[in-house]
Amino acid sequence: MPLLELMLFVLVLLIGLSIVWSTLRTGMSPMMSSRKACQTMLAAIEKPAAGTLIDLGSGWGTLVIAVAKQYPTQQVIGYELSWLPWLVSVIRKRALGLTNLSLYRKDYNEANLSNASTLFCYLFPKAMNSLQEKLQLELANGTRIISNTFALPSSEPTSVMRLKDFYQTPIYVYDWKNTKSPCEEQQTAPGAKVN
Numbered sequence: 001m002p003l004l005e006l007m008l009f010v011l012v013l014l015i016g017l018s019i020v021w022s023t024l025r026t027g028m029s030p031m032m033s034s035r036k037a038c039q040t041m042l043a044a045i046e047k048p049a050a051g052t053l054i055d056l057g058s059g060w061g062t063l064v065i066a067v068a069k070q071y072p073t074q075q076v077i078g079y080e081l082s083w084l085p086w087l088v089s090v091i092r093k094r095a096l097g098l099t100n101l102s103l104y105r106k107d108y109n110e111a112n113l114s115n116a117s118t119l120f121c122y123l124f125p126k127a128m129n130s131l132q133e134k135l136q137l138e139l140a141n142g143t144r145i146i147s148n149t150f151a152l153p154s155s156e157p158t159s160v161m162r163l164k165d166f167y168q169t170p171i172y173v174y175d176w177k178n179t180k181s182p183c184e185e186q187q188t189a190p191g192a193k194v195n
């Protein structure tokens, strides 16, 4: 096999392995939201309140770039663990000159979401369970959450939109209301002192 072909083969193999590895690590492939899903999620923002718009698992940048373009005066953040999709999203952001967009290669579980005005996600059921607990501890009431396909397990959506696609994919919209009392929060917060 000529050297160039061998190098290409190794490169493609490494890319494939890296995607498989990060899928095993996060439990979710870096599949992007469809065009219809992006349009519907953008429409669901309505008019964002002051605060940051955050994509939890921003993948290749498909949704987060569309959000940053639509709201050039607001701060937009994407958190992504998988390095290749993250790198591609950073290249796309630079090419488009989106100065209001920050893309971090970081676990969103380690990010503080308390300043968010809008959260986006396209995750999977297990991640939605742990996300619910994180939101319970950090999120201000009224924060809008827009989730592609998967619902939060213990919150009532404000609305559910169905895409006109084969699966009639649901897009869940929540206006966050903290259901736990401050006393319960203290009991469940990591490191909380129990008397």
Ligand SMILES: C[S@@+](CC[C@H](N)C(=O)[O-])C[C@H]1O[C@@H](n2cnc3c(N)ncnc32)[C@H](O)[C@@H]1O
Binding pocket: 022, 026, 027, 028, 029, 030, 031, 032, 033, 055, 056, 057, 058, 059, 060, 061, 062, 063, 079, 080, 081, 082, 085, 106, 107, 108, 109, 121, 122, 123, 127, 148
């Ligand atoms: C289905 S993709 C969605 C991408 C993008 N939000 C979109 O709608 O096009 C989900 C992404 O979340 C990322 N992800 C999963 N868990 C994560 C975590 N804890 N922190 C950061 N990224 C995560 C995955 O690597 C994957 O790229």
